[in-house]
Amino acid sequence: MTGVNIGILAVQGDVAENLTATRMAMDELGVEGVVTEVKNPDQISDLDGLIIPGGESTVIGTLSLVNGSLKKIKEKIASGIPVLGTCAGMILLSKKAKDRVVGDMEQPLLDYLDIKIERNTFGRQKDSFEADVALEKIGVPKFRGVFIRAPSVIDAGKDVEILSKFNEKIVAVKQGNIIGTSFHPELTADLSIHKYFVNLVQKKN
Ligand code: GLN
Numbered sequence: 656m657t658g659v660n661i662g663i664l665a666v667q668g669d670v671a672e673n674l675t676a677t678r679m680a681m682d683e684l685g686v687e688g689v690v691t692e693v694k695n696p697d698q699i700s701d702l703d704g705l706i707i708p709g710g711e712s713t714v715i716g717t718l719s720l721v722n723g724s725l726k727k728i729k730e731k732i733a734s735g736i737p738v739l740g741t742c743a744g745m746i747l748l749s750k751k752a753k754d755r756v757v758g759d760m761e762q763p764l765l766d767y768l769d770i771k772i773e774r775n776t777f778g779r780q781k782d783s784f785e786a787d788v789a790l791e792k793i794g795v796p797k798f799r800g801v802f803i804r805a806p807s808v809i810d811a812g813k814d815v816e817i818l819s820k821f822n823e824k825i826v827a828v829k830q831g832n833i834i835g836t837s838f839h840p841e842l843t844a845d846l847s848i849h850k851y852f853v854n855l856v857q858k859k860n
Pocket of ligand 1: 708709711712713741742743744746774775803804805806
């Protein structure tokens with residue numbers, strides 16, 4: 656196959672929106688390749704990049720654990736492929752997550768990003784909002800962040816770059832080739848973050 660193979664983990668959550676945003680980002684950049692819905696863990700070994708969408712992190716984590724995807728994704732991350740986790744996706748990538756109201760919880764995580772997450776930092780569904788954020792370090796000075804039951808990062812290890820803060824809360828991070836955002840970049844017309852990710856995948860390839 657020529658070009659890159661970018662997978663969207665298709666367990667639950669906004670898979671279609673990420674598929675479209677990634678496809679459009681690749682087209683605009685002139686990057687050849689495919690965007691695949693990853694439904695079967697056997698697809699993971701062929702990927703050059705992976706997006707873990709937003710949704711419900713406990714559901715995505717539990718189903719991925721049961722079908723064996725979690726283990727395969729961990730191996731893939733160890734091999735260095737770029738991964739973008741948005742909202743629940745960032746939660747899944749983290750080493751530790753607690754809920755703002757419920758407190759510490761046991762949930763299956765990928766245990767990679769050296770961050771501690773507070774789930775639902777900004778409230779529940781009805782408290783969803785949009786706000787401008789800046790991710791200067793990756794060349795995105797202004798981005799419309801869509802926050803839906805969004806988490807924040809309450810602790811970050813020394814290898815973690817803080818990409819963005821909103822109201823003093825950390826809402827985007829990067830550790831090596833792994834990026835996490837509290838908000839949903841696939842739900843705006845602005846493709847900057849998906850383009851940054853596609854470039855990362857292509858460079859790595
Ligand atoms: N609150 C959800 C969770 O904790 C994440 C919400 C989202 O992905 N939009 O899993």
